[in-house]
């Protein structure tokens with residue numbers, strides 16, 4: 001049974017997209033919901049400065065999910081979120097980028113609805129569009145890149161997902177954005193080249209967007225995996241490849257910051 005809070009209102013859950021981390025890329029709606037929150041459950045990837053927008057009386061709880069570090073199980077996180085809402089609290093679940101893109105919002109939406117708790121999504125700027133702004137590049141290009149696709153490079157076991165549509169991913173007329181692909185990109189690139197995607201396809205890695213030290217590494221499908229192995233970037237990385245990125249790579253053909 002859901003309880004009402006001191007103001008007589010019932011608990012709620014808002015999944016907020018924090019965007020890449022820059023406070024001025026938050027939406028006005030995100031700021032409004034943060035100001036109203038009683039509890040904020042936030043991911044590692046959301047920039048800490050964003051938390052300054054939260055109601056000063058709110059409980060701020062880190063529920064980080066950075067790869068390689070311990071993080072609560074999704075089921076525990078759902079229980080925590082639902083538990084606060086059932087006490088009548090307005091719960092914000094703050095996620096990097098957009099909550100509906102590779103952020104397990106599906107599981108949180110189901111859990112909230114099954115518990116009969118009102119749930120809302122406030123969109124955020126997803127990493128590919130933040131990357132386009134950082135690179136000063138368009139991800140689509142008339143006659144060159146007529147498809148934009150987002151894919152995860154990381155399955156539940158940490159491996160490259162076995163059921164990827166490699167034909168789609170080897171489409172030379174697409175720009176492809178690979179989330180969580182640092183460890184598996186060498187394998188993916190080899191499979192794409194074997195499917196006929198040119199080895200010299202422009203490829204860019206963007207790391208730690210929205211922080212004070214973002215980086216980019218440029219190269220080709222063939223060279224970028226070696227570059228990643230050499231540099232071993234520690235921040236979150238998005239890998240983008242496709243002909244639309246030709247100008248970005250031509251401007252800085254070598255591994256660069």
Ligand SMILES: C[S@@+](CC[C@H](N)C(=O)[O-])C[C@H]1O[C@@H](n2cnc3c(N)ncnc32)[C@H](O)[C@@H]1O
Nearest residue numbers: 096097098101126127179180208209236237238
């Ligand atoms: C769990 S997914 C979250 C995606 C997020 N919901 C979005 O819309 O961008 C985490 C992955 O997103 C990408 N990512 C998230 N934040 C990033 C950042 N600040 N810089 C570069 N890549 C980032 C990386 O591929 C990272 O491994």
